Amino acid sequence: MKILDLLLKHLPNAKIARGDHVTGGCPICGKDDKFYINYKKALNINPDNGKYVGSYDCKRGDHSGSVYEVFKHLGILNLLPNRIPTIDDYNHDFDVIPLSEEEDVLELIKTPINRNSPYKFNPNIEFLTKRGWTNEELMKYEVTQSNDYVYMIIKQNSVPVAYIGRSVLDATFIKEHNKSKYKAPIQKFKNSWGVDFGKILGGLDDILEETHTVIVVEGIFDKVAVDRKLQLYKFTNVKCVFTFGKSFKDYQVNILKKFTNVKNVIILYDSDALESSIKTANKIQNLFSSVKVASLENGDPEEVTTDELTTALRDSNEVETFFNTISLDF
Numbered sequence: 001m002k003i004l005d006l007l008l009k010h011l012p013n014a015k016i017a018r019g020d021h022v023t024g025g026c027p028i029c030g031k032d033d034k035f036y037i038n039y040k041k042a043l044n045i046n047p048d049n050g051k052y053v054g055s056y057d058c059k060r061g062d063h064s065g066s067v068y069e070v071f072k073h074l075g076i077l078n079l080l081p082n083r084i085p086t087i088d089d090y091n092h093d094f095d096v097i098p099l100s101e102e103e104d105v106l107e108l109i110k111t112p113i114n115r116n117s118p119y120k121f122n123p124n125i126e127f128l129t130k131r132g133w134t135n136e137e138l139m140k141y142e143v144t145q146s147n148d149y150v151y152m153i154i155k156q157n158s159v160p161v162a163y164i165g166r167s168v169l170d171a172t173f174i175k176e177h178n179k180s181k182y183k184a185p186i187q188k189f190k191n192s193w194g195v196d197f198g199k200i201l202g203g204l205d206d207i208l209e210e211t212h213t214v215i216v217v218e219g220i221f222d223k224v225a226v227d228r229k230l231q232l233y234k235f236t237n238v239k240c241v242f243t244f245g246k247s248f249k250d251y252q253v254n255i256l257k258k259f260t261n262v263k264n265v266i267i268l269y270d271s272d273a274l275e276s277s278i279k280t281a282n283k284i285q286n287l288f289s290s291v292k293v294a295s296l297e298n299g300d301p302e303e304v305t306t307d308e309l310t311t312a313l314r315d316s317n318e319v320e321t322f323f324n325t326i327s328l329d330f
Contacts (some may be wrong), residue, residue: 004039010074027073029061042067047178047185127168165190198249203241213264215240225302246276263289266316270300292316
């Protein structure tokens with residue numbers, strides 16, 4: 001069945017609108033109108049991450065996203081045309097479930113990662129060792145490699161809940177390659193399929209009872225760099241966690257609030273994400289004793305020197321400090 005027919009059949013009060021759109025009730029927030037999805041654009045894939053491009057917009061709920069979210073909330077994900085799995089999807093069947101309200105324990109998956117995976121731990125992966133990864137870091141994330149991708153296991157409450165796959169090919173090469181209309185696009189990332197990464201806080205297990213401050217970065221590579229450059233392995237009161245992109249999701253914040261004693265948060269996203277950092281800090285500033293933004297002048301934590309990283313953290317400021325210098329649309 002075509003995507004248009006599926007939307008007209010399953011979307012509440014669906015009807016065809018102008019500009020290749022279907023309008024109706026929003027399956028995500030439940031608002032009864034002002035929801036639009038571009039049915040001709042919905043199945044397009046972002047070559048950088050292999051995911052569906054953004055195609056819906058809810059004017060009432062003020063949110064947007066891809067057709068995957070729409071079909072997931074409609075309960076018809078199995079009907080999504082051209083569903084593109086990542087490597088050996090059947091070997092990595094994760095099922096993230098909500099946090100228990102009754103018990104103060106993390107119950108984040110029903111099915112752990114299949115240990116019969118054909119990919120074996122490799123302590124000498126050149127792509128990562130060239131980036132400074134140590135043998136201890138390779139072992140911590142149980143790094144494996146298959147063809148042109150390295151895979152890193154993400155754990156929460158000591159249980160593997162997802163994997164991150166990264167192409168070993170140069171990012172510039174991938175970008176130039178994907179400009180061609182006549183070549184199959186190369187995915188920069190191949191991550192766990194069907195996992196809600198907004199419910200995972202990378203590095204959660206590093207946080208100890210006495211940890212009072214966390215540095216929040218936007219990916220596993222930045223976390224590994226911060227841990228190494230600041231030697232956070234030696235400290236118990238300060239740790240680094242990571243999100244999956246430039247957004248600190250509500251669920252991730254709740255995990256940090258409910259299961260740790262963290263009082264202070266420093267947002268340290270890449271140099272091109274200052275606005276996202278400030279918006280994130282503004283959103284959570286009343287939930288912790290201190291919420292600050294650290295700004296790197298150039299690059300990300302993996303690229304800058306230890307001195308530059310240390311200076312940025314030392315000079316971090318409360319979110320209000322940025323209001324007069326940067327135009328933000330909150």
